[in-house]
Amino acid sequence: MAQEQDVSRRDFVKAAGAVTTAAAALPGKVEGFPFINSVRAANEVVNYAMIGTGSRGTYLLKHFKTTDLGRCVALCDNWDVNLKKGLDTVGTNPAAYKDYRELLARKDVDAVMVTTPLYMHFPITKDVLLAGKHCFCEKSLVFKPEEVHELRALKESLPKQVLQTGLQRRYSQFYATAKQMIDQGVLGEVTHIRAQWHRNSNQRRPVPDPSLEKKINWRMYREFSGGNTAELASHQIDVADLMFGATPEFVIGVGGIDFYKDGRTCYDNIQLIFQYPKGRKLLYSSISTNSHLDLLQAKRVEFGEVIMGTAGTIEITIGDDNHPATALWYREPKPISAPTVTEAAKKKEEFKAGATMTTAAASAGVPLLLPRDAMNNQDSFLSREAKFARRWLYSKGIMVPEEDRNPVDVELEDFLLCVKDPTSRKPKADLEIGLNDSTAVILANLAMDENRRVYFNEIEKLGRAPETKPPAKKA
Numbered sequence: 001m002a003q004e005q006d007v008s009r010r011d012f013v014k015a016a017g018a019v020t021t022a023a024a025a026l027p028g029k030v031e032g033f034p035f036i037n038s039v040r041a042a043n044e045v046v047n048y049a050m051i052g053t054g055s056r057g058t059y060l061l062k063h064f065k066t067t068d069l070g071r072c073v074a075l076c077d078n079w080d081v082n083l084k085k086g087l088d089t090v091g092t093n094p095a096a097y098k099d100y101r102e103l104l105a106r107k108d109v110d111a112v113m114v115t116t117p118l119y120m121h122f123p124i125t126k127d128v129l130l131a132g133k134h135c136f137c138e139k140s141l142v143f144k145p146e147e148v149h150e151l152r153a154l155k156e157s158l159p160k161q162v163l164q165t166g167l168q169r170r171y172s173q174f175y176a177t178a179k180q181m182i183d184q185g186v187l188g189e190v191t192h193i194r195a196q197w198h199r200n201s202n203q204r205r206p207v208p209d210p211s212l213e214k215k216i217n218w219r220m221y222r223e224f225s226g227g228n229t230a231e232l233a234s235h236q237i238d239v240a241d242l243m244f245g246a247t248p249e250f251v252i253g254v255g256g257i258d259f260y261k262d263g264r265t266c267y268d269n270i271q272l273i274f275q276y277p278k279g280r281k282l283l284y285s286s287i288s289t290n291s292h293l294d295l296l297q298a299k300r301v302e303f304g305e306v307i308m309g310t311a312g313t314i315e316i317t318i319g320d321d322n323h324p325a326t327a328l329w330y331r332e333p334k335p336i337s338a339p340t341v342t343e344a345a346k347k348k349e350e351f352k353a354g355a356t357m358t359t360a361a362a363s364a365g366v367p368l369l370l371p372r373d374a375m376n377n378q379d380s381f382l383s384r385e386a387k388f389a390r391r392w393l394y395s396k397g398i399m400v401p402e403e404d405r406n407p408v409d410v411e412l413e414d415f416l417l418c419v420k421d422p423t424s425r426k427p428k429a430d431l432e433i434g435l436n437d438s439t440a441v442i443l444a445n446l447a448m449d450e451n452r453r454v455y456f457n458e459i460e461k462l463g464r465a466p467e468t469k470p471p472a473k474k475a
């Protein structure tokens, strides 16, 4: 028992160290870490514009209001209903366009947000970069294999311009802390990640006029969308890439249009297995007929990830505006090596006692602590007491730790900071993170479509012009 407690304490110290390191690595304000905003000159505001002021666009415009580092100078949407929504959200009368090329011709625009449907990400992002602007493009970054190659080549030729992908989990304190815990060995060897995004919904949006079906419900159709692999799994594949520190080797999967036979051409349920180097795996599920989440004490619904290591587990979700990010950490019962039968008989009593004790420890689950809860030497007596009290409330399940800021606010502010200082500050969700993520989406859909194991090196050949053979010599 004493030994177990020692292990626990050691683990805890490691985890607390991870919290502090994670905090230092994150952009934005974290208690105890001075925020760069305080030294910014008033006239260094980034002029940004947005193309595609639909659901996500207007959401981001709202979140831009949490920072004064940027000013919205222009909006574009080729549907006047949504253009008006964007203008109303900003409320400061930015210029409005239906044709994005006119917006890109403006000299005062420093940076452009691309928040259109997936099939338009690459053509617009390419034009944004060619117009000399910095670019934030929503996930999934690109749609087709050829776009993976073309965007990489284009961006490499324009190294001074920022390109950030809308993968906001990369900007979360909880996810950064989990990553640091993994890197410091707190979870042992991480071998499996399980992720789900389950909804109990046909995921359709209401259509006022049938002629607008594909405009509004573009997510349902293959010619515009990668379905839930692109819309939902992309976020969680990126989590697995981050936590494993690698990209997959191959993917297999089954997808179907089994429950909503309403004319859609994208799968309504998908099951995927991604194999990463050293046999590590991401098990992924997205369904549209049940929203239960069997993680985080079933207090959340729909989406989350379980990171499983030989010494522990983290259950984590980014949540949403109403249910902030949260995470639980479980210690693994003491590993039991496979003894011979006689050895096992001798160790029977010891084994039983150990199992009971460690099962209890493992079943409790400890909230992942954020930087503000980590003890440090500078803490006053009162601050230490407050931290102890908060931890006690966490341990009783009366209170849960919450991030200081919504990761979406952090990702937007970090984008503006990168635009202000593109030589020394680089996005966490950069071009390669976005392309790796898009590659996984494209190949996972291919694996389901062709019912086969798809290796990730296939991307090198996909989307490239076939090698032209030299013409045969005439006899």
Ligand SMILES: NC(=O)c1ccc[n+]([C@@H]2O[C@H](COP(=O)([O-])OP(=O)(O)OC[C@H]3O[C@@H](n4cnc5c(N)ncnc54)[C@H](O)[C@@H]3O)[C@@H](O)[C@H]2O)c1
Binding pocket: 051, 052, 053, 054, 055, 056, 057, 076, 077, 078, 079, 082, 083, 098, 100, 115, 116, 117, 118, 120, 138, 139, 140, 166, 167, 168, 215, 216, 230, 231
């Ligand atoms: N990071 C996230 O968590 C997150 C969440 C939701 C959506 N998204 C992404 O945001 C993107 C947009 O999703 P949405 O739900 O806002 O879609 P949406 O249909 O609500 O909005 C897209 C808007 O783009 C406009 N548009 C289409 N083509 C255009 C063009 N050529 N020029 C100008 N405007 C054009 C449409 O009229 C529409 O208003 C998608 O790529 C989606 O995957 C990301």
